[in-house]
Amino acid sequence: xxxxxxxxxxxxxxxxxxxxxxxxxxxxxxxxxxxxxxxxxxxxxxxxxxxxxxxxxxxxxxxxxxxxxxxxxxxxxxxxxxxxxxxxxxxxxxxxxxxxxxxxxxxxxxxxxxxxxxxxxxxxxxxxxxxxxxxxxxxxxxxxxxxxxxxxxxxxxxxxxxxxxxxxxxxxxxxxxxxxxxxxxxxxxxxxxxxxxxxxxxxxxxxxxxxxxxxxxxxxxxxxxxxxxxxxxxxxxxxxxxxxxxxxxxxxxxxxxxxxxxxxxxxxxxxxxxxxxxxxxxxxxxxx
Numbered sequence: 001x002x003x004x005x006x007x008x009x010x011x012x013x014x015x016x017x018x019x020x021x022x023x024x025x026x027x028x029x030x031x032x033x034x035x036x037x038x039x040x041x042x043x044x045x046x047x048x049x050x051x052x053x054x055x056x057x058x059x060x061x062x063x064x065x066x067x068x069x070x071x072x073x074x075x076x077x078x079x080x081x082x083x084x085x086x087x088x089x090x091x092x093x094x095x096x097x098x099x100x101x102x103x104x105x106x107x108x109x110x111x112x113x114x115x116x117x118x119x120x121x122x123x124x125x126x127x128x129x130x131x132x133x134x135x136x137x138x139x140x141x142x143x144x145x146x147x148x149x150x151x152x153x154x155x156x157x158x159x160x161x162x163x164x165x166x167x168x169x170x171x172x173x174x175x176x177x178x179x180x181x182x183x184x185x186x187x188x189x190x191x192x193x194x195x196x197x198x199x200x201x202x203x204x205x206x207x208x209x210x211x212x213x214x215x216x217x218x219x220x221x222x223x224x225x226x227x228x229x230x231x232x233x234x235x236x237x238x239x240x241x242x243x244x245x246x247x248x249x250x251x252x253x254x255x256x257x258x259x260x261x262x263x264x265x266x267x268x269x270x271x272x273x274x275x276x277x278x279x280x281x282x283x284x285x286x287x288x
Contacts, residue, residue, distance in 0.1 A: 012138040012147045013057040016154060019131045020050045023124050030120045036113035038164035038182035039121055041097040045160055045190055046124075048093040049153060052086035056150050059083070076238050080204045083149040087198035090153070094190030101183035113179055118168035125161035128154050143275075149197045156193040160186045207236040213274075217244060220273050226250055226262045228286035244270065244279040252285035259283045 027043030030036075059082025065071075132154035139148035167182020218233045231247040248266070250259055263281040270276040 010057060010060055012135045012144075013053055013060060013150065015131055015134060016053040016150055017050060017057070019127060020046045020053060023127065024050065027120060027124060030117050034114035034117035034120075036117040036164075036168055037101060037180045038167040038186065039113070039117045041101065041183040041186045042121060042124065042157075042161055042164040044093055044097060045157060045186060048089050049157060052089050052153065053150060055082045055085040055089070056147065059085075060144070060147075076241055077205070079144065080201050080237075083197055084201040084205070086149060086153070087194045087201060090190050090194035090197070094187045094194060097183060097187035097190060101180045101187060105177065105180050105184070112176070113168045113171055115172065118165050118172070121161045121165035121168060125158045125165065128158040128161060132158060149200070152197065153193055156189050160189050163189065204237050209235045209237065217270065217274055217276070220269050221246060221248065221266055224262065224266055224269065226254075226258075227266070231284065241278060242274065242276045244276055246279060246281045248281060248283055249286035250283050252287065 024043050024046035027039050027046060031040035031043055056079075059079045062078035062082075063076045132151055135147055135151035135154055138144075139151050163182050163185045167178045167180075167185070170178030170182075214233065214235050217235060218230050221227060221230050221233065227248050227250060229249040231249055232245075233247075234245045236243050246266070248262075250262060254262075263283065266281055267279050270279050
């Protein structure tokens with residue numbers, strides 16, 4: 001099952017890579033022929049997305065490696081690190097696009113893009129939205145945060161292409177500033193997406209965990225009839241896996257075997273209700 005999930009995740013990464021290679025080459029060529037700053041920025045964005053998608057693919061492969069002597073919990077955090085790398089790559093190109101478009105506006109070096117560049121941007125938007133829907137569905141099936149980050153990048157790329165198309169068609173109507181202005185918007189969207197991925201990845205790498213989900217886990221544990229009190233519960237994400245540490249208070253009169261049975265039953269509850277396969281449960285006596 002785990003191997004099947006990994007293969008699905010790899011499929012999503014390859015779909016993104018192939019789409020980005022085709023689109024980046026097409027957009028950069030058409031931008032050169034049709035003199036469009038917006039489409040050139042869009043093409044550069046897709047070029048960096050190729051590198052980001054490769055980072056996701058590498059992260060997926062590394063995360064699949066089993067535990068070893070110095071990685072006792074496995075390598076699943078490689079996925080999160082790959083998302084972080086993707087965010088840095090996107091931020092770099094976003095800044096470059098903003099500076100390039102800003103310079104064009106300041107110097108008033110406006111070009112006149114051709115109609116074909118506008119329709120190229122529209123076609124790119126349609127293709128990337130399809131890739132976004134595919135990867136979003138796949139990321140939920142395999143519970144991959146790296147693939148989810150890639151899907152969000154796919155969506156932002158579709159929006160970027162729409163913005164580029166609007167700028168190009170606006171320039172053709174006589175507003176020459178709209179093409180570089182669209183490039184500025186492209187750069188801003190790239191930076192916003194990279195920031196969202198960066199904050200999510202750093203939150204996970206610093207062992208951040210959703211408070212509402214933690215409350216639900218605690219409620220599940222408390223529902224066990226032999227648990228008098230949940231003294232403490234902590235959780236963190238190790239790649240796609242949730243790791244839980246719990247201290248429960250039980251009757252001081254029960255046997256060690258009974259306490260062990262209770263922890264087993266709680267582990268089954270967590271697996272059933274929250275898909276948590278690893279839980280470290282410590283029992284202590286309850287004195288009221």
